[in-house]
Structure formats: C-alpha cells, structure tokens
Amino acid sequence: MSRAQEFHTGDMPQPDIVILTHKLSRDYDMGSEVVRALRGVDLQIRRNEYVAVMGPSGSGKSTLMNLIGCLDTPTAGEYWLNGQQVSELADDDLARIRNKEIGFVFQTFNLLPRASALHNVELPLIYAGMASRARHDQAVSALTRVGLGDRMEHKPNELSGGQRQRVAIARALVNNPSILLADEPTGNLDSTTGQEIMGVFAELHRQGQTIVMVTHEADIAAHAARVVTLRDGLIATDQQKAA
Amino acid sequence: MHALEAIRLAFRQLVAQKLKSGFALIGVFIGVTFLIGSWSIVNGMNTYMTEKFAGTLVGVNTFHLRRAPNVNFDVDDSTWRAWRRRPRIRFTDAEAVAAGLTIPVITAWYSEDRGAVEYNGRMAKDITLEGTTERYFDIMNLKIDQGRPFSAQESKAGATVVVLGHDLAEKLFTGTSPINRIVRIHGISYRVIGVVERQGNLLGISLDKFVVAPALSPIQREVNPPGVVDALIVKTNSPAEMREGMDQTEAMMRSRRHLRPRQEDNFAMMTSEGVLDFWNKLSRILYAVGPGLVLIALVVGGIVIMNIMLMAVAERTREIGIRKSLGARRRDILRQFLAESVTIAVVGAAFGIGAGVFLSVLLNVATPLPATVSPASILLGVLLGGGVGVVAGVYPASRAARLDPIVALRQE
Numbered sequence: 001m002s003r004a005q006e007f008h009t010g011d012m013p014q015p016d017i018v019i020l021t022h023k024l025s026r027d028y029d030m031g032s033e034v035v036r037a038l039r040g041v042d043l044q045i046r047r048n049e050y051v052a053v054m055g056p057s058g059s060g061k062s063t064l065m066n067l068i069g070c071l072d073t074p075t076a077g078e079y080w081l082n083g084q085q086v087s088e089l090a091d092d093d094l095a096r097i098r099n100k101e102i103g104f105v106f107q108t109f110n111l112l113p114r115a116s117a118l119h120n121v122e123l124p125l126i127y128a129g130m131a132s133r134a135r136h137d138q139a140v141s142a143l144t145r146v147g148l149g150d151r152m153e154h155k156p157n158e159l160s161g162g163q164r165q166r167v168a169i170a171r172a173l174v175n176n177p178s179i180l181l182a183d184e185p186t187g188n189l190d191s192t193t194g195q196e197i198m199g200v201f202a203e204l205h206r207q208g209q210t211i212v213m214v215t216h217e218a219d220i221a222a223h224a225a226r227v228v229t230l231r232d233g234l235i236a237t238d239q240q241k242a243a
Numbered sequence: 244m245h246a247l248e249a250i251r252l253a254f255r256q257l258v259a260q261k262l263k264s265g266f267a268l269i270g271v272f273i274g275v276t277f278l279i280g281s282w283s284i285v286n287g288m289n290t291y292m293t294e295k296f297a298g299t300l301v302g303v304n305t306f307h308l309r310r311a312p313n314v315n316f317d318v319d320d321s322t323w324r325a326w327r328r329r330p331r332i333r334f335t336d337a338e339a340v341a342a343g344l345t346i347p348v349i350t351a352w353y354s355e356d357r358g359a360v361e362y363n364g365r366m367a368k369d370i371t372l373e374g375t376t377e378r379y380f381d382i383m384n385l386k387i388d389q390g391r392p393f394s395a396q397e398s399k400a401g402a403t404v405v406v407l408g409h410d411l412a413e414k415l416f417t418g419t420s421p422i423n424r425i426v427r428i429h430g431i432s433y434r435v436i437g438v439v440e441r442q443g444n445l446l447g448i449s450l451d452k453f454v455v456a457p458a459l460s461p462i463q464r465e466v467n468p469p470g471v472v473d474a475l476i477v478k479t480n481s482p483a484e485m486r487e488g489m490d491q492t493e494a495m496m497r498s499r500r501h502l503r504p505r506q507e508d509n510f511a512m513m514t515s516e517g518v519l520d521f522w523n524k525l526s527r528i529l530y531a532v533g534p535g536l537v538l539i540a541l542v543v544g545g546i547v548i549m550n551i552m553l554m555a556v557a558e559r560t561r562e563i564g565i566r567k568s569l570g571a572r573r574r575d576i577l578r579q580f581l582a583e584s585v586t587i588a589v590v591g592a593a594f595g596i597g598a599g600v601f602l603s604v605l606l607n608v609a610t611p612l613p614a615t616v617s618p619a620s621i622l623l624g625v626l627l628g629g630g631v632g633v634v635a636g637v638y639p640a641s642r643a644a645r646l647d648p649i650v651a652l653r654q655e
Contacts, residue, residue: 066649069568071567071568071648071649071652072649091572091573092572092573092574095567095570095571095572095573095575096570096572098567098568098569098570099569099570100570104568104569106652110561110564110565110568110652111565112562112565114255114259123565123566123569124569124570126248127566127569127570127571127572127575128570171569175570
C-alpha cells in the first residue's frame with residue numbers, strides 16, 4: 001500500500017482518513033522539569049485499517065492512545081478525527097466525540113461492577129440520549145454479536161475474563177464508532193482467551209471496523225495488518241504487513 | 244442523561260448501599276420528624292388552647308366583668324396588691340350592667356370558692372362551690388346528664404337546690420342516683436336536682452369536681468361577702484357585639500364608680516383573648532425555638548450527606564472515569580451525583596414525614612392534645628429535604644464532574 005499523502009497545516013485530510021495527527025506533541029509539566037511524552041507524531045490511519053501501536057514503556061504509546069481517544073488534548077499539533085479537527089475542542093465536545101466516534105476496550109475491562117452486562121453496554125447509549133426501548137434493543141444486538149446473548153443479566157463478577165472483555169467490546173461497538181481503540185486488550189487474559197479475543201477483533205475488522213490497538217506483545221501485534229512502533233515520543237517504524 | 248435516568252440510578256445506588264445511605268439520611272430524617280411533629284403539637288396546642296382552655300375558662304364571645312383579671316401570668320406584687328384594693332363587683336353593679344346593655348346578651352352572676360360537700364357521712368373535699376344564676380348553664384354550655392338545672396324562679400328565690408359535677412356525683416353517690424338526695428355544704432342542706440355531663444380535664448385538672456347552687460341561696464355566705472359577686476358573665480352573639488358590650492359595660496361601671504376621665508378602670512373585663520395572651524407568648528417562643536432546632540438538625544444532616552457524597556466520589560472515581568470515557572459530559576456526572584444526594588435527602592425527609600405523622604397520630608390517641616399534621620409542614624419537609632440534598636450535593640458533585648478522565652481511570 002502506498003504511503004499516506006504528505007500533510008501540511010491548513011490542509012484537510014483525505015476523505016478516507018479516519019485518524020490524522022500532524023506534529024502531535026504532548027508535554028507534561030512535572031514542576032521542576034517538562035516531560036515531552038510525544039514530540040511531533042505524524043500518523044494517518046485509513047478507514048478499515050487494523051493498526052497495532054507498539055513500543056517500550058515510556059515510549060509515549062499511552063499518551064498517544066489518550067489523545068486519539070479524546071481523553072486528553074495535545075500541547076501542540078493537530079488531530080483530525082473523521083474530517084473534524086478535535087485538538088481544539090472543549091471538554092463537553094470531546095465527551096460527545098468519545099460517545100459517538102470512539103469505542104474503548106481496556107486492559108482491565110472497566111465495566112461497572114454492580115451493573116448487569118446489559119446495563120454496561122447500554123451506558124454509551126444513555127449518554128447519547130437514546131430512548132430506553134431503542135437502547136435496550138441495540139444493546140441486546142451488540143451483546144449477541146459478541147456471543148453473549150445468553151449472559152445479558154449477569155454482573156461482571158459472574159462472568160469469566162474473556163466474557164468480560166466481550167462485554168467491553170460490545171459496549172465499545174454499541175454506538176457504531178469510527179474507531180475501536182483497544183489498550184492492551186489481552187493483558188489480563190490467559191493466552192487461549194487472548195487468542196479468542198483476537199479472533200473477535202479479526203472478525204470485526206473483516207466487517208469493516210477500524211481498529212487501533214496498543215500492545216507490547218509482539219504476537220498480539222502480529223494480528224494487526226500494520227504495526228507502528230514508538231520510541232521516545234516519535235514514530236520509529238511503521239510497517240505494513242504484506243497482504 | 245435525563246433527570247429521570249439519574250434518579251433511577253440514584254435509587255439503585257441507595258438500595259445497593261442501605262447501611263451507608265441509612266446513616267446519610269438520618270440527620271434529615273430527624274430534622275423533618277421534628278418539624279412535622281412539633282408543628283403538629285403546636286397546632287394541637289393552639290386548637291386546645293383556643294377551643295378548650297379559653298372556651299372553658301371564659302367562653303366564646305363572652306366577657307367577664309370582675310374586680311381584676313383572674314387568669315394571669317407574671318403579674319408583679321404591687322399590681323396584685325392594687326388589684327386587691329379595688330372595690331368588689333356588687334349585686335347592684337351586676338343588675339345595673341345586665342339591665343343597661345342594649346345589645347342582645349345573656350348574663351349570669353358567678354362566685355366561687357373551695358369547700359367540702361357531704362352526703363350521708365361521706366365527704367368530698369376541695370370542691371369548687373359555685374353560686375350562679377340560671378343562665379350560667381347555657382353560657383358555659385354545661386349539658387345536664389341527669390335531672391335538670393335550676394330555674395329562674397329557684398334562682399331568684401335562692402332555693403337550696405344544687406347541680407353536681409360528674410366526678411363529685413360519682414364520688415358521693417357511687418352508682419346510685421343522686422337526684423332528690425340531700426347533700427350538706429357547711430351544715431346547710433341542699434336538694435340535688437341535676438348532674439352535669441362529664442367535662443373531662445384541662446391540663447390534668449378535673450373539670451367535674453364542682454357544685455352549682457343559686458347565687459342567692461345560702462351558698463352565698465361560703466363564696467363571698469354579702470351582696471358581692473366574683474363576676475358578671477356576659478355572653479354575646481359575635482365578636483363585634485362583644486366589643487360593643489364591653490364598651491357599654493366600661494362606661495356604665497365608670498359612671499357608677501364616679502371615675503374621672505384620667506382615672507384608670509378599677510374593674511376588669513376578661514375575654515378568652517386575654518386568657519390566650521399567655522398561650523400566645525408561649526407559642527411565640529416555640530415558633531422561635533422550633534425552626535432553630537429543625538435548622539440545626541438539617542445543617543448536621545446536610546454535612547453528613549456532603550461527607551458521604553465526598554466519600555462516594557472518592558470511592559467511585561474509577562466509575563466516573565469509565566462513564567466519562569463512554570461519553571458522559573460534566574453535567575451528566577454532576578446530575579448523577581446531585582440526584583443521588585437529593586434522593587438520599589428526600590428519602591430521609593419522607594421517612595421523617597412518616598415518623599412525624601405517626602408521632603402526631605400517637606399523641607392524638609394517647610393524650611387529649613388534638614395534634615394535627617398540617618399539609619404545609621409536609622410540603623415544607625419535602626422542600627427542605629430536597630434543598631438540603633442540593634446544597635450538600637453541589638460540592639461533591641462538581642468535584643466528580645471536574646475529574647480528569649485519565650486520572651480517574653487510573654485509580655484502583
């Protein structure tokens with residue numbers, strides 16, 4: 001595949017580019033010193049790409065993840081998501097973007113412990129302001145899609161790790177987001193279950209879902225079609241797997 | 244997130260953490276219980292005082308012409324001595340005033356003292372001996388249980404007949420009919436012609452230990468010096484006519500006593516309003532102290548709720564992070580925690596209203612106090628509860644809303 005087009009400030013991204021960062025940097029002011037977690041990352045991700053972001057700890061992959069997930073705002077540079085520049089948006093607008101455009105899958109699942117699987121999956125729809133009937137139906141179909149149609153009333157502690165991560169995936173997908181953002185999705189799972197989850201991801205990718213996954217495990221990253229490696233806040237390598 | 248959604252979530256949280264929520268709402272509960280309870284007690288006291296106390300002692304639309312007020316509180320010694328030096332109300336005064344009033348009235352003479360009543364060797368002591376005229380029973384609304392009251396003729400003639408109070412009749416005659424029996428008061432024989440219906444008691448004092456005889460009968464010697472009455476009781480038809488009657492009475496008495504324009508009245512006219520002065524003073528204190536106590540309980544309740552909510556925010560930081568990552572805006576989180584604290588407070592208030600109503604019903608059944616719960620106090624209870632919830636919840640909720648999602652998600 002050809003490399004993405006050169007991007008300059010003032011340009012608009014190409015229509016099929018879901019994620020575009022331009023000279024994206026993030027500094028943390030630690031009082032005595034400024035930690036430069038990202039030092040100008042240029043990254044473009046097309047629709048329906050499956051990208052793994054790798055790198056040793058401290059390389060800035062978590063920071064990049066937070067910025068792409070609109071949980072954080074950059075110190076400098078641009079971030080375009082789906083043709084919209086989000087690096088300038090205010091808090092509530094970012095919340096709306098997280099709600100509509102991004103589906104998170106976390107290492108620790110991050111389900112609400114006292115709520116049923118169904119209620120957990122309904123949460124993004126609640127914040128989207130959807131009526132209760134419609135959101136129930138949509139949550140049910142999302143859970144069915146990840147194979148948990150018969151576990152909907154279970155609480156997280158009544159589910160296995162793999163099932164919990166499936167609930168989290170259903171929750172991430174329920175709003176039909178532009179990107180599925182996974183942070184070490186197999187980190188808390190045994191390797192068999194991890195492979196299972198990777199199977200779910202592969203299936204979603206086949207169905208057209210754009211996936212960005214942060215991991216430090218090479219064999220997990222191998223499931224992705226493209227592997228981006230970060231080092232010291234910059235992209236070190238960006239390899240496209242031969243189809 | 245809709246407000247309804249937030250309230251449903253808040254209830255779920257409340258039920259999930261029953262013990263903690265129980266502690267959280269106890270302050271508001273106590274405050275509102277006290278509010279409803281004390282309000283209903285003061286209400287009941289009001290009814291009791293205006294209808295029963297004042298009505299029993301003086302009567303509605305009725306005034307008593309006396310030498311000096313007989314129901315009074317905090318009167319100093321010199322006033323008291325001055326009152327004692329005033330001339331007494333005489334038969335002639337009572338007759339002249341009753342005859343001179345131009346408004347429709349019914350009047351009665353009234354004198355009383357304490358004494359003993361004897362029947363067949365049995366002695367009832369500390370009985371109120373009353374010398375009156377025949378309309379006294381109507382004016383004081385005394386219903387006759389057995390027999391009859393004395394007539395105008397008997398009254399005028401000073402017949403030696405008596406009407407007994409219920410307790411006195413019970414005590415002397417224990418079950419047998421007292422009608423036409425002869426009782427003795429200070430050695431003089433009187434024929435019993437009637438018994439008055441039970442009156443109950445007033446602040447614990449029995450209202451049924453009395454004997455009524457015609458004012459001109461020999462009982463006169465027991466209660467007052469010759470030709471003197473304690474009071475002329477004048478009952479009118481309306482408050483306006485009562486004022487008119489009092490003005491006329493004052494004018495007549497001043498002229499009879501040859502008082503100069505600048506001289507003070509040397510007689511008194513008692514109305515139920517006068518009696519109620521005392522109660523009004525007391526209730527003013529209650530109205531000042533009551534809200535203070537309610538306020539203290541609510542402030543404490545608010546502080547407790549605020550603490551519990553701050554704890555909840557700290558404990559559920561991760562939950563807040565999760566919700567934010569899923570698209571909850573600041574105002575969603577704010578609303579969620581605000582709804583929770585308001586729900587706690589309102590549930591506390593609701594329990595408080597229940598307890599207050601229960602207390603009031605209990606008082607109603609167990610005591611003579613007609614305690615009534617006022618709807619306004621219930622409304623105020625709910626509003627105060629909600630208000631405490633909002634005030635106590637604003638700070639914790641805004642702290643929750645301002646949390647950085649990344650920091651919140653990292654929390655264990």
